[in-house]
Amino acid sequence: MKRQSNRNFFFAIMAVRPAKRLKNWHFNADKTVMIGTQNQKFAENEIVFREGDEGDCAYLIEYGQVLVYLEKDGVEIPLKILGKGEIFGEMSMIDNSLRSASCRALCETRLVIVTQEQLLDRIQSADPVVRLLMRALLERLRDQNFSIKGIQTEMNPIVSEKLALEKQEAIERIELENRMSLGLKNDEFSPHYQPIYDLENNEVIGTEALIRWKTSDGQLVSPGVFVDVLEQSSLILGVGQMMIEKCVTDLKHLQKKCDLNKDFFVSINISGRQFADPNFLDHLESVRGKAGIPAHHIKLEVTERIMTEGPQAIATLQNCRSFGYRIAIDDFGTGFSSLQYLASMPLHDLKIDRSFVNQMMTQEKSLSVVKTLIYMARLLRLNLIAEGIETSQQLLLLRNLGVKAGQGFLFSKALALNDLISLLNQESKEQAA
Numbered sequence: 251m252k253r254q255s256n257r258n259f260f261f262a263i264m265a266v267r268p269a270k271r272l273k274n275w276h277f278n279a280d281k282t283v284m285i286g287t288q289n290q291k292f293a294e295n296e297i298v299f300r301e302g303d304e305g306d307c308a309y310l311i312e313y314g315q316v317l318v319y320l321e322k323d324g325v326e327i328p329l330k331i332l333g334k335g336e337i338f339g340e341m342s343m344i345d346n347s348l349r350s351a352s353c354r355a356l357c358e359t360r361l362v363i364v365t366q367e368q369l370l371d372r373i374q375s376a377d378p379v380v381r382l383l384m385r386a387l388l389e390r391l392r393d394q395n396f397s398i399k400g401i402q403t404e405m406n407p408i409v410s411e412k413l414a415l416e417k418q419e420a421i422e423r424i425e426l427e428n429r430m431s432l433g434l435k436n437d438e439f440s441p442h443y444q445p446i447y448d449l450e451n452n453e454v455i456g457t458e459a460l461i462r463w464k465t466s467d468g469q470l471v472s473p474g475v476f477v478d479v480l481e482q483s484s485l486i487l488g489v490g491q492m493m494i495e496k497c498v499t500d501l502k503h504l505q506k507k508c509d510l511n512k513d514f515f516v517s518i519n520i521s522g523r524q525f526a527d528p529n530f531l532d533h534l535e536s537v538r539g540k541a542g543i544p545a546h547h548i549k550l551e552v553t554e555r556i557m558t559e560g561p562q563a564i565a566t567l568q569n570c571r572s573f574g575y576r577i578a579i580d581d582f583g584t585g586f587s588s589l590q591y592l593a594s595m596p597l598h599d600l601k602i603d604r605s606f607v608n609q610m611m612t613q614e615k616s617l618s619v620v621k622t623l624i625y626m627a628r629l630l631r632l633n634l635i636a637e638g639i640e641t642s643q644q645l646l647l648l649r650n651l652g653v654k655a656g657q658g659f660l661f662s663k664a665l666a667l668n669d670l671i672s673l674l675n676q677e678s679k680e681q682a683a
């Protein structure tokens with residue numbers, strides 16, 4: 251899963267505590283070293299590391315005390331005394347620079363080692379704004395150390411180039427978030443609807459709401475550009491509520507204007523973060539109740555990422571089901587799919603991701619995945635919806651494999667509400683003829 255919240259990231263940093271550095275101990279010998287499995291005692295006044303040493307690990311103090319200090323003209327300048335539970339030595343480990351201060355034990359001290367490998371993956375997967383913040387804090391601390399010694403610093407050009415790129419990425423992300431926040435205020439987001447068909451009789455049985463963003467200057471921004479950033483920020487809560495409100499109002503409108511299948515549903519994509527919001531169900535219920543639409547006409551599409559949002563999100567999902575909402579699992583098979591999750595989630599539908607549908611005619615493996623998903627869905631009594639059907643050959647194969655419902659450009663792309671109304675009315679005329 252590609253996404254990790256800032257809070258989780260900081261927590262990961264703080265939770266990964268340290269310990270001791272064994273002399274002659276090589277970190278690369280075994281990259282599977284676990285946190286806390288390497289530790290060492292230091293006697294009073296024993297040096298842990300010196301300024302200018304390579305900084306390839308950090309330390310957590312299990313017990314005892316250390317002094318972090320600088321040396322100037324042979325004189326020790328104390329910076330900080332650290333005790334049990336505190337972390338140190340992380341600065342040079344994070345950006346691969348040399349130690350900018352020295353450290354010695356003040357009494358008998360036991361340290362736990364945190365290796366670079368343990369942190370780098372987490373740092374790389376963190377939000378770019380968090381990475382920039384972390385770097386800024388490191389630079390500030392390091393500059394303080396150097397200025398105490400009266401040294402002017404010059405950054406290594408490679409590090410400086412990397413930092414410039416990270417800054418650019420962070421700036422772009424903040425700008426995008428700000429533009430989205432303004433877009434929400436200016437009502438620039440709205441749902442378009444992709445019809446979902448019964449593959450046996452070509453009847454439209456429902457529709458998936460897909461967010462569209464038209465900026466005030468008329469520019470259409472692709473969901474590929476903004477949805478990930480949106481879902482990683484708290485803006486998804488406001489935008490998600492707005493989507494629910496518009497989808498419910500639009501469904502009401504569709505019911506008036508079209509002769510819909512009696513179980514016609516609108517499927518709304520909901521991010522894990524929305525489910526983790528304790529107000530989610532209250533808001534959904536209040537919007538639905540005001541519109542007077544039975545809950546089973548609303549389908550909530552979730553991805554496996556919901557599993558990383560904690561127990562509140564899962565509890566909300568369970569409650570949604572018990573209130574009568576239909577639940578579909580989206581993009582199954584593209585993330586960290588687990589059969590255990592699948593069996594434990596309160597689902598009605600499983601959506602076959604379009605990447606499998608797209609490749610199943612040419613790649614034996616994709617076809618095997620599709621067949622396996624069909625088999626699993628049968629065992630777990632889930633309905634299947636195939637996504638991304640683009641050709642009549644794909645449609646035929648899916649039908650032959652027993653898939654009952656699907657959507658894709660072969661039928662229709664996502665449409666504005668009025669275009670959906672025209673399509674539905676046209677199709678009912680054709681069905682009646």
Ligand code: C2E
Pocket residue numbers: 444459460461472473474477481493518519520521580581604637638639640657658659660664
């Ligand atoms: P998704 O939920 O898997 O939605 C299906 C995507 O496949 C849509 O892309 C749709 O336009 C596209 N698609 C449908 N049929 C075909 C086809 O035959 N061929 C191809 N190549 N593509 C097809 P879209 O609209 O760009 O949305 C991308 C993703 O953004 C969605 O993937 C969903 O994960 C997310 N998303 C969209 N709307 C919302 C929303 O309201 N809330 C949240 N949280 N996420 C949303």
Ligand code: CA
Pocket residue numbers: 458519551580
């Ligand atoms: Ca979806």
Ligand code: CA
Pocket residue numbers: 580581601603604637
């Ligand atoms: Ca999908």
